[in-house]
Amino acid sequence: MQVTPWKVELESFSDKTYSKLAKQFGVKLIDEELLERIKKHTKDLHFMLTRRVFFAHRDLDWVIAKYEQKEKFFLYTGRAPSGPVHLGHLMPWLLTKWLQDKFDVELWFQFPDEEKFLFKKELTLKDTEKWTYENMLDVVALGFKKGKTHFLIDTKHAGIMYKHAVRVSKRITFSTAKAVFGFTHETNIGAIFYTAMQAVPAFLPSVLKGKNIPCLIPLGLDQDPHFRVARDVLPKLGYYKPAIMHCKFLPALTGQSKMSASNAVTAIYTTDSPEEVERKIMKHAFSGGQPTVEEHRKKGGNPDIDVSFQWLYMMFEPDNKKISEIYHAYKTGAMLTSELKHYLIDKVNAFLKKHQKAREKARKIVHKYILEVD
Amino acid sequence: MQVTPWKVELESFSDKTYSKLAKQFGVKLIDEELLERIKKHTKDLHFMLTRRVFFAHRDLDWVIAKYEQKEKFFLYTGRAPSGPVHLGHLMPWLLTKWLQDKFDVELWFQFPDEEKFLFKKELTLKDTEKWTYENMLDVVALGFKKGKTHFLIDTKHAGIMYKHAVRVSKRITFSTAKAVFGFTHETNIGAIFYTAMQAVPAFLPSVLKGKNIPCLIPLGLDQDPHFRVARDVLPKLGYYKPAIMHCKFLPALTGQSKMSASNAVTAIYTTDSPEEVERKIMKHAFSGGQPTVEEHRKKGGNPDIDVSFQWLYMMFEPDNKKISEIYHAYKTGAMLTSELKHYLIDKVNAFLKKHQKAREKARKIVHKYILEVD
Numbered sequence: 001m002q003v004t005p006w007k008v009e010l011e012s013f014s015d016k017t018y019s020k021l022a023k024q025f026g027v028k029l030i031d032e033e034l035l036e037r038i039k040k041h042t043k044d045l046h047f048m049l050t051r052r053v054f055f056a057h058r059d060l061d062w063v064i065a066k067y068e069q070k071e072k073f074f075l076y077t078g079r080a081p082s083g084p085v086h087l088g089h090l091m092p093w094l095l096t097k098w099l100q101d102k103f104d105v106e107l108w109f110q111f112p113d114e115e116k117f118l119f120k121k122e123l124t125l126k127d128t129e130k131w132t133y134e135n136m137l138d139v140v141a142l143g144f145k146k147g148k149t150h151f152l153i154d155t156k157h158a159g160i161m162y163k164h165a166v167r168v169s170k171r172i173t174f175s176t177a178k179a180v181f182g183f184t185h186e187t188n189i190g191a192i193f194y195t196a197m198q199a200v201p202a203f204l205p206s207v208l209k210g211k212n213i214p215c216l217i218p219l220g221l222d223q224d225p226h227f228r229v230a231r232d233v234l235p236k237l238g239y240y241k242p243a244i245m246h247c248k249f250l251p252a253l254t255g256q257s258k259m260s261a262s263n264a265v266t267a268i269y270t271t272d273s274p275e276e277v278e279r280k281i282m283k284h285a286f287s288g289g290q291p292t293v294e295e296h297r298k299k300g301g302n303p304d305i306d307v308s309f310q311w312l313y314m315m316f317e318p319d320n321k322k323i324s325e326i327y328h329a330y331k332t333g334a335m336l337t338s339e340l341k342h343y344l345i346d347k348v349n350a351f352l353k354k355h356q357k358a359r360e361k362a363r364k365i366v367h368k369y370i371l372e373v374d
Numbered sequence: 375m376q377v378t379p380w381k382v383e384l385e386s387f388s389d390k391t392y393s394k395l396a397k398q399f400g401v402k403l404i405d406e407e408l409l410e411r412i413k414k415h416t417k418d419l420h421f422m423l424t425r426r427v428f429f430a431h432r433d434l435d436w437v438i439a440k441y442e443q444k445e446k447f448f449l450y451t452g453r454a455p456s457g458p459v460h461l462g463h464l465m466p467w468l469l470t471k472w473l474q475d476k477f478d479v480e481l482w483f484q485f486p487d488e489e490k491f492l493f494k495k496e497l498t499l500k501d502t503e504k505w506t507y508e509n510m511l512d513v514v515a516l517g518f519k520k521g522k523t524h525f526l527i528d529t530k531h532a533g534i535m536y537k538h539a540v541r542v543s544k545r546i547t548f549s550t551a552k553a554v555f556g557f558t559h560e561t562n563i564g565a566i567f568y569t570a571m572q573a574v575p576a577f578l579p580s581v582l583k584g585k586n587i588p589c590l591i592p593l594g595l596d597q598d599p600h601f602r603v604a605r606d607v608l609p610k611l612g613y614y615k616p617a618i619m620h621c622k623f624l625p626a627l628t629g630q631s632k633m634s635a636s637n638a639v640t641a642i643y644t645t646d647s648p649e650e651v652e653r654k655i656m657k658h659a660f661s662g663g664q665p666t667v668e669e670h671r672k673k674g675g676n677p678d679i680d681v682s683f684q685w686l687y688m689m690f691e692p693d694n695k696k697i698s699e700i701y702h703a704y705k706t707g708a709m710l711t712s713e714l715k716h717y718l719i720d721k722v723n724a725f726l727k728k729h730q731k732a733r734e735k736a737r738k739i740v741h742k743y744i745l746e747v748d
Contacts (some may be wrong), residue, residue: 119541161536187548196563
């Protein structure tokens with residue numbers, strides 16, 4: 001298995017796989033005790049927590065302890081603009097919004113518009129500029145709090161970020177970067193430096209407010225290496241280690257890998273029409289069902305490997321009772337693959353209808369989210 | 375011999391040494407023909423040109439040809455703030471001022487305040503911030519044209535510089551940086567990236583004005599490696615290769631090496647008092663004279679290795695007739711070492727008196743030189 005910021009290859013999407021990865025990454029699994037502690041403050045628990053879509057963490061318990069001592073944390077997450085936003089991107093942001101609402105905290109959202117430019121040969125800065133705008137619309141559309149949500153765009157905000165990236169970079173040798181990210185001598189020097197820029201939002205609010213503020217980063221597991229490095233460096237600069245919550249990957253429609261924005265066949269974009277959504281799911285969603293209806297009725301399907309079921313479980317069916325009913329109906333053969341797919345299609349399209357409307361409205365307010373430079 | 379941006383070790387300060395270095399660096403020597411061509415536009419020639427204090431170049435003939443085709447160049451030079459400015463720093467800036475005056479061109483002056491922070495373990499950003507201010511005063515004191523001279527401070531101007539540094543960095547592999555600068559796996563990732571920031575002022579004016587403008591960089595030979603890389607990359611981004619004029623190193627008082635700001639014994643700072651100047655030169659200036667007055671009168675001294683004479687020749691005695699008289703008087707023994715030293719002391723102190731006055735006045739106008747960020 002390979003899980004880096006630039007490549008994700010998994011054996012499967014099973015709990016076993018993720019347990020193995022957690023061990024490999026040296027992160028703790030989120031347990032009942034920790035969830036109960038969170039619930040004390042949030043009253044209820046998001047299904048992405050109880051279902052372990054967010055399954056692992058670093059120092060989340062410490063962040064909660066700090067919160068209990070009246071030291072509020074801030075949230076930090078991000079999106080490297082290089083293409084359209086798909087459902088897999090939205091997943092961790094949905095929980096991020098829930099966290100912002102429940103804890104009433106600030107969110108710093110980074111758009112490292114140089115990252116993919118540096119790592120993808122064919123990508124231009126003109127491309128990433130376009131995608132930065134498009135991607136920001138998706139983030140705004142999710143309803144993050146205005147005034148409490150700050151967008152950082154690396155090339156735009158380098159005036160306040162570069163200096164602090166330089167501080168971080170002095171503490172990271174090529175040797176370390178090579179070991180963590182698998183760089184070679186042919187890697188370009190911008191790509192080598194980049195991780196220092198990604199570390200900055202984890203302590204920039206502390207710099208700007210002149211006091212140490214705990215940072216909690218909800219992210220996809222593939223981004224963990226950046227913060228493994230940052231967690232090593234930041235205390236040396238006098239800041240807290242950022243805490244992390246790790247999200248699983250929403251499977252691609254075909255089920256083989258993490259959803260990728262560059263593969264239109266296996267990803268559903270936030271701008272897809274209802275017809276496109278239906279076509280993609282009907283045609284490509286990997287099924288755990290049997291080859292014929294007759295056989296399916298008799299033997300039943302396997303929801304654990306069925307992508308439609310996984311999408312409902314991870315993202316689109318919050319109702320525990322319903323998801324449980326679907327699981328059993330599908331497993332016993334009472335529910336057919338086509339029925340399951342249509343159930344998902346309706347859910348996705350209902351979500352996207354609302355999202356696309358909010359996304360259009362976002363054009364008028366997106367500038368209010370971008371951190372003002374003075 | 376070792377000549378890199380971070381280390382200068384020379385065999386000697388002779389013409390032979392510099393010819394060898396020119397060959398090693400692959401730069402052309404400045405010849406009579408080129409000087410005549412410059413003189414057509416400048417009417418006279420600065421003694422640093424005729425005496426080959428500026429001794430080598432890359433594409434200086436091309437810059438003049440462009441100028442003759444009504445395509446004005448801009449000048450670019452800089453100073454990495456890490457300590458006080460000494461006379462060796464001022465030397466190339468004096469010719470830069472002459473060039474600005476004669477050709478009536480813009481000057482972009484970079485203060486890469488992150489460079490020495492990244493390369494010197496003990497240096498803090500607080501230190502470099504202080505030295506940036508102090509060093510800017512010295513530059514302003516030299517009388518560069520207000521409105522035509524733009525200071526770029528890397529951490530302050532990263533908002534406009536980083537994006538373009540990123541463009542450069544994508545074209546430079548670690549392998550190249552390693553070969554050019556001698557980096558190892560233990561070099562920090564900020565230091566590795568840094569050369570991309572140094573490349574930016576060579577084309578930033580072209581970016582800002584939306585047209586390709588030739589760039590001429592007067593610099594110490596040790597800075598050439600940065601621009602060897604930049605000259606390779608910039609045409610790939612659609613900009614002219616920057617042209618370069620290479621300055622020799624003003625010898626340290628002790629004569630062994632390039633003057634260094636970190637060695638108070640061998641350097642004269644722009645803020646030194648007349649007494650300090652006298653003490654340093656009398657005590658430390660390496661002499662080409664004989665051990666006793668008697669012997670000196672008989673055998674004569676050697677001006678070619680005498681630091682006081684070299685300083686007069688390279689920087690403090692513009693008058694060709696006088697420098698020639700001094701050379702012969704010292705060589706024949708008519709002039710004693712103490713007389714030569716006092717001649718230099720008077721020259722240096724006259725220069726510094728004027729400089730220090732201008733330096734104090736600079737405090738009130740320095741902000742007008744810093745490029746405005748909007």
